[in-house]
Every structure is written in C-alpha cells, then in structure tokens.
Amino acid sequence: MSAPLSWNRLPRVEPRAIYRLSHRWEAPPDRLPRPLLAYGNGRSYGDVCLSERGSLLLTRSLDRFIAFDPVQGIIRCEAGVTLGEILALVVPHGWFLASTPGTRLATVGGAIANDVHGKNHHEVGSFGHHVRALELWRSDGRVIECGPDQNQEWFRATVGGLGLTGLMRWAEIQLMPIQNPWMWVQSQRFANLEAFWLLNREAEAHWPYTVAWIDCLARGRARGRGILLSGQHAAAQTDLPAFKTGGKRVPFDPPFSLVNRLSLRGFNALYYRQPIKPQGALTHYLPYFYPLDAIQDWNRIYGRKGFYQYQCVIPPEPAELAIAALLDTIASHGEGSFLAVLKTFGNKPSLGTLSFARPGTTLALDFPNRGDKTLRLLAALDSIVKEAGGALYPGKDARMPASLFRSGYPQWQAFSEYIDPNFSSRFWQRVTQ
Amino acid sequence: MNALKRVIIFGATSAIAEQTARQLIAQGASLYCIGRNPHKLEAMLADLKVRAGSNQRVDGTAADLTDSSRHEALIAGAEAFLGGMDGVLIAHGTLPDQQACQQEVATMRREIETNALSVLSLLTLLANRLEPQGRGVIAVISSVAGDRGRQSNYVYGAAKGMVSLFAQGLRNRLAKSNVDVVTIKPGFVDTPMTAEFDKSGPLWAKPEQIAAGIIKAMQKGKGEVYLPWFWWGIMLIIKHIPEAIFKRLSL
Numbered sequence: 001m002s003a004p005l006s007w008n009r010l011p012r013v014e015p016r017a018i019y020r021l022s023h024r025w026e027a028p029p030d031r032l033p034r035p036l037l038a039y040g041n042g043r044s045y046g047d048v049c050l051s052e053r054g055s056l057l058l059t060r061s062l063d064r065f066i067a068f069d070p071v072q073g074i075i076r077c078e079a080g081v082t083l084g085e086i087l088a089l090v091v092p093h094g095w096f097l098a099s100t101p102g103t104r105l106a107t108v109g110g111a112i113a114n115d116v117h118g119k120n121h122h123e124v125g126s127f128g129h130h131v132r133a134l135e136l137w138r139s140d141g142r143v144i145e146c147g148p149d150q151n152q153e154w155f156r157a158t159v160g161g162l163g164l165t166g167l168m169r170w171a172e173i174q175l176m177p178i179q180n181p182w183m184w185v186q187s188q189r190f191a192n193l194e195a196f197w198l199l200n201r202e203a204e205a206h207w208p209y210t211v212a213w214i215d216c217l218a219r220g221r222a223r224g225r226g227i228l229l230s231g232q233h234a235a236a237q238t239d240l241p242a243f244k245t246g247g248k249r250v251p252f253d254p255p256f257s258l259v260n261r262l263s264l265r266g267f268n269a270l271y272y273r274q275p276i277k278p279q280g281a282l283t284h285y286l287p288y289f290y291p292l293d294a295i296q297d298w299n300r301i302y303g304r305k306g307f308y309q310y311q312c313v314i315p316p317e318p319a320e321l322a323i324a325a326l327l328d329t330i331a332s333h334g335e336g337s338f339l340a341v342l343k344t345f346g347n348k349p350s351l352g353t354l355s356f357a358r359p360g361t362t363l364a365l366d367f368p369n370r371g372d373k374t375l376r377l378l379a380a381l382d383s384i385v386k387e388a389g390g391a392l393y394p395g396k397d398a399r400m401p402a403s404l405f406r407s408g409y410p411q412w413q414a415f416s417e418y419i420d421p422n423f424s425s426r427f428w429q430r431v432t433q
Numbered sequence: 434m435n436a437l438k439r440v441i442i443f444g445a446t447s448a449i450a451e452q453t454a455r456q457l458i459a460q461g462a463s464l465y466c467i468g469r470n471p472h473k474l475e476a477m478l479a480d481l482k483v484r485a486g487s488n489q490r491v492d493g494t495a496a497d498l499t500d501s502s503r504h505e506a507l508i509a510g511a512e513a514f515l516g517g518m519d520g521v522l523i524a525h526g527t528l529p530d531q532q533a534c535q536q537e538v539a540t541m542r543r544e545i546e547t548n549a550l551s552v553l554s555l556l557t558l559l560a561n562r563l564e565p566q567g568r569g570v571i572a573v574i575s576s577v578a579g580d581r582g583r584q585s586n587y588v589y590g591a592a593k594g595m596v597s598l599f600a601q602g603l604r605n606r607l608a609k610s611n612v613d614v615v616t617i618k619p620g621f622v623d624t625p626m627t628a629e630f631d632k633s634g635p636l637w638a639k640p641e642q643i644a645a646g647i648i649k650a651m652q653k654g655k656g657e658v659y660l661p662w663f664w665w666g667i668m669l670i671i672k673h674i675p676e677a678i679f680k681r682l683s684l
Contacts, residue, residue: 020625064479067479067483
C-alpha cells in the first residue's frame with residue numbers, strides 16, 4: 001500500500017507498517033512495529049498523523065454509529081466516522097455540530113485529537129467543549145473511558161493530545177439544535193487591517209459565526225484588505241431555496257504548482273471585488289462551512305511538492321501589531337495563499353492541555369512548497385509569532401522548530417506523562433527530541 | 434426488477450456484506466442479519482438501527498453457519514421477523530491458508546465445509562421456500578477464484594467453483610418460478626480478509642463499490658456478475674488459456 005499522506009502532501013514518509021482496524025474491540029496486533037499512531041482520514045497537515053519509525057493504524061473503517069438520541073441531540077460513534085457522516089444523519093433531525101472545522105471530511109478522532117475549532121469559537125469554544133465522553137485503548141491493554149466529568153486528567157490530555165495518549169475508539173458528542181440546513185450570511189468588505197479590527201469587534205458581538213478572508217498580497221494602505229463573513233443558522237421559514245451539491249475534482253497532479261505569483265494576484269484581486277451582501281442572504285450550510293470540500297482533492301493544485309499551511313495564534317495584546325508585521329513580511333516576500341484566513345478566538349479556555357485555541361487572533365495561510373525560499377519566509381514569520389508570545393497549530397505544521405513548540409505549549413512536559421509509551425508521531429519526535 | 438424491501442443477509446459482518454447492508458438501509462429496506470461474531474454483529478446492528486428510517490426494521494442473530502442443522506430455524510426466524518422475504522444475500526466465507534490445506538486433509542475439508550457445503554445447504558432451503566412464493570432473489574458471493582483452479586489457492590477455488598456451478602443449476606431450476614439466483618464474482622477487494630496483501634495495484638476495489646454492484650445485480654435479477662465489471666474480461670482470458678500452457682504458469 002502506498003504510504004498515507006497528510007492533506008498538504010508533505011512530508012512524504014514511509015511508516016514501517018500499516019494496519020487497518022476493522023472493529024473497535026480489536027487491539028492492534030503485537031507484530032506491528034512500535035510506536036503506533038492512529039491515522040484517520042488524512043485531513044490534518046504536516047506530520048501529526050504520520051509515522052516514520054513505527055506503524056500507522058488506519059481508523060477510517062471504525063465508522064459505525066453506536067447510538068443517536070434525537071431528543072437530546074447526543075450522538076455516540078466510532079472514532080473513524082467523519083463529521084460529514086454525522087451531519088448527514090443529524091441535520092434532518094434538526095441538529096448540528098456545535099463546533100466544526102473548515103472540512104467535514106475530518107474524522108471524529110482527528111477532530112478531538114487536534115481539538116479543532118470553527119468560525120464560532122468566540123461563542124462555543126472548540127470541538128473538545130462538546131465531547132461528553134470518549135474511550136481510549138492503551139497499549140498495556142487498559143481501556144479508559146473519560147470525559148469532562150470522569151477521569152478528567154485523561155480527558156484533558158486526550159483532547160488536543162495529537163493521538164498520543166492511546167487509540168481513541170469511540171466518542172460521544174453533544175449536538176446543537178438548528179431549524180433547517182440553511183445559514184443567514186452577511187458579507188462586508190474592509191479596506192485594510194485597521195478597518196478589520198473595528199468591523200470584527202462589532203460582528204462578534206452580534207453573530208455566532210465570523211471569519212475574514214484577507215488579500216495577503218495587498219500592501220501599503222490596502223494592507224489586510226478583505227471580506228468579513230458573518231453568519232448564523234437561519235430561522236424557521238417556509239420558502240427555503242433548493243440546494244444541490246456539485247461534484248468537481250482536481251483529476252491529476254499538475255507537474256508544478258498552479259498557485260503562483262501571477263495566479264495569486266489575479267485571484268486575490270478578483271475575490272476582493274466579488275459582489276458582497278451587506279444585507280445578508282440565505283446560504284446552504286455545505287458551501288458556507290465547507291467551500292473547499294466541493295472540489296475533491298483540491299490539495300493537488302499545489303503540485304506534487306505539496307504545500308505548507310501556516311496557522312498561528314497571537315495573544316490579544318500584541319495581536320494588532322504582530323498581525324500587521326506578519327502580513328508585511330508575507331507581502332514583501334511576494335508569497336501568499338488563495339485563502340488567508342483571519343479570525344479572533346473567544347475567551348473560553350480550551351479543555352485540552354495541548355489545545356491550540358486560546359484568547360487572541362489566529363491567521364492561517366497556505367504556501368506552495370518552493371523549498372528553502374518558503375522555509376526562510378516561514379522562519380521569518382516564526383520570529384514574529386515567538387516575539388509576540390504566540391503559538392503555531394501542531395495539526396497544521398510540518399516544520400516548526402522545537403523551541404517554538406515548547407514556548408507555545410509550556411505544558412508539554414506535564415502532558416508527556418499521559419503519552420502511551422508505545423505511541424508516537426513524527427511530529428512529536430521532531431519537536432521533543 | 435426485484436424490489437428489495439425485506440432482505441436476509443448471511444455472513445453479515447463481512448466487510449462487503451456490511452456495506453451492502455448500509456446501502457440497503459439507505460434505500461429503505463428492512464434487514465435480518467446473521468453473523469458469526471456476536472460482538473461484531475451487535476456493533477453492526479446498532480449502526481444500522483441508527484441509520485434506519487422509522488418504519489424500517491433491523492435485527493439479527495449470531496450463528497456459526499458451518500452448523501447446517503440450524504439453517505432451517507434461522508431462515509424461519511428471519512422470515513418471521515421481516516414478515517416475508519424479497520431477497521437473500523449469502524456472503525459468509527473464509528480465505529483458507531492454501532499451504533495448510535495441502536498439508537492436512539482435515540483443514541482442507543473444513544474449508545470446503547465453510548465455503549461450499551454450508552452455502553449449498555442454505556441455497557437448498559431458501560430455494561424451497563422461494564419457489565412456491567413465485568418471486569424473490571437469492572444472491573451468493575462466489576469468487577473469480579472459482580473460474581479456474583490455480584496452484585496458489587485451489588482449495589478456495591474449488592469451493593467457490595462448486596458454489597458457482599450449484600447456483601447455475603439452481604438458477605436454471607428456479608427460472609420458471611420467477612425467482613432469480615445471482616452469482617457474484619468479486620475480484621480483489623480491500624477487506625480485512627485480504628489484510629495480508631499489497632493493495633497498491635489498480636485491480637483492488639473498495640467494499641462499498643462491490644456492495645453497490647451486488648444490489649444492482651439483485652434488483653435486475655442478473656445471472657452471473659463480475660465485480661468490478663472488468664474482471665469479466667480478465668477471467669475470459671484466463672479461462673481460455675490452453676491447459677497445456679496454463680499448468681506451467683505460476684498463478
């Protein structure tokens with residue numbers, strides 16, 4: 001079997017063995033070289049889901065529902081079920097995931113292990129806040145059920161624990177009620193970063209979902225110009241539009257990245273000038289939450305060399321200056337991404353010891369892999385993030401230096417006591433050894 | 434066209450059968466599932482119940498199908514639960530260790546028992562129930578391995594060949610009663626049964642693809658189907674290689 005990749009298709013490393021789990025009771029066979037690591041649907045970036053020295057346990061076949069209570073909105077399922085599979089089941093019953101990342105192709109196990117967040121972090125916190133219980137298999141044969149009210153120390157370690165505390169076999173999640181599958185979405189253009197801060201503060205006070213797209217190539221007075229999307233679940237109404245999903249895909253690996261200076265500038269300028277809807281409009285939840293899921297294998301547009309995703313969080317105090325400095329650095333390198341995303345986190349403390357989401361502002365970008373040139377830019381961004389007391393997102397990282405990980409996650413040593421001695425990832429080996 | 438509203442599945446916890454069950458549920462069927470491992474069966478039934486619509490019925494029971502004395506009661510129980518049957522899928526089987534079968538007669542006989550005789554027992558009983566009903570479909574999972582004996586797995590091949598030939602005769606017998614007998618011949622499928630193989634080649638199919646093909650074949654009342662379809666061409670060639678040449682090949 002060809003070695004599984006993460007979503008940015010970088011790094012390419014071979015595990016010593018690959019084993020597909022087919023049942024939640026199944027213990028990984030003893031013959032598999034240790035350390036072990038669960039691999040779900042390959043939607044994280046970098047190497048948190050990759051192994052070089054040990055074995056990958058493929059969990060995608062742990063895809064069974066265990067119970068669904070449509071009255072209380074509680075679902076229990078195996079860890080390999082994707083968020084999209086949950087939504088397909090629960091949306092018609094009037095329920096939704098309280099927190100969802102920008103892809104519905106992530107598995108429940110992956111969403112918990114990376115304690116993912118969504119556009120409504122300022123209202124509801126991250127994915128871990130809505131997990132009621134989960135079960136962990138440890139390589140010594142122990143099985144631990146934990147949650148916010150039981151075996152909390154294991155729960156705190158496992159939420160955001162990057163799959164290192166053992167094999168997650170199932171989880172139980174509290175859903176959120178909705179009236180229909182539609183969103184009421186408002187879009188507003190802002191001319192620069194300063195305008196963003198004002199507009200965003202206002203939007204956060206009134207909208208459960210907010211996120212901004214930024215033209216990261218714009219400079220000078222237009223630095224940080226972009227579009228702010230605010231949304232809420234639509235109210236009950238009789239006149240809902242019809243919705244049909246399309247099936248586009250990137251059919252092959254282009255020999256080089258289709259994302260380059262020229263296409264970026266064009267795309268960003270066009271995107272910024274798209275017609276906006278300050279009065280609001282109905283949008284189906286699929287294109288609203290998961291625009292990129294509509295294009296299968298979109299990650300191929302960056303070519304065979306893959307790309308780097310860079311997502312940082314900057315604490316509130318230095319955020320305005322640091323984000324400006326980050327954008328200046330990116331624009332001066334002429335690098336950048338189709339989707340530079342800016343979002344402020346709320347103050348709800350994350351439950352996980354190693355969770356990424358924390359009060360402050362997060363900026364996420366994709367950079368095509370141009371080797372040393374790209375790495376030099378990312379190193380320049382690192383120093384701004386470190387200086388500001390920020391952190392990078394492990395679930396989206398293929399190259400952060402160990403020192404930046406340790407300064408961003410000072411609790412990493414306390415966390416290590418909960419790591420299963422027979423589990424590890426390439427990421428963990430990289431930032432701790 | 435066979436409407437699959439009430440379906441019995443034997444060997445339900447195999448990867449192909451479980452995917453077939455899910456797709457049948459999505460298409461509005463009620464199911465009764467028989468599987469060997471009680472844990473796996475329970476997990477599968479819970480999953481199907483969550484997925485099912487409010488007027489669809491789902492249940493099942495654990496049974497070792499090599500014990501053919503239970504077959505009659507299992508079929509009767511399933512039919513009683515569903516209130517009749519429109520279709521049956523027989524999907525149980527093992528992939529024998531060919532070397533072990535060569536070394537020991539008892540092992541070889543056990544594999545023939547599991548993969549062929551238990552299937553023939555079910556087919557006999559089901560045929561007798563469906564014949565007077567005058568409609569319905571029985572699908573049985575055979576294999577491309579049953580098309581020609583090869584040194585690498587001729588015990589499995591012989592068992593599947595027996596199933597294919599038996600089903601062919603039964604199809605002939607039941608044609609005038611308007612009951613379809615479908616022989617499914619999957620090629621390489623990426624399932625736990627084939628966990629030890631390298632699956633990087635283009636010939637490997639996913640269980641959900643095979644499941645969709647099985648349902649379509651059952652609805653249309655096909656005779657023999659290769660899944661995916663291109664195995665028809667591959668097997669056509671393999672079947673027609675002269676024996677004098679074939680016996681020297683290492684297949």
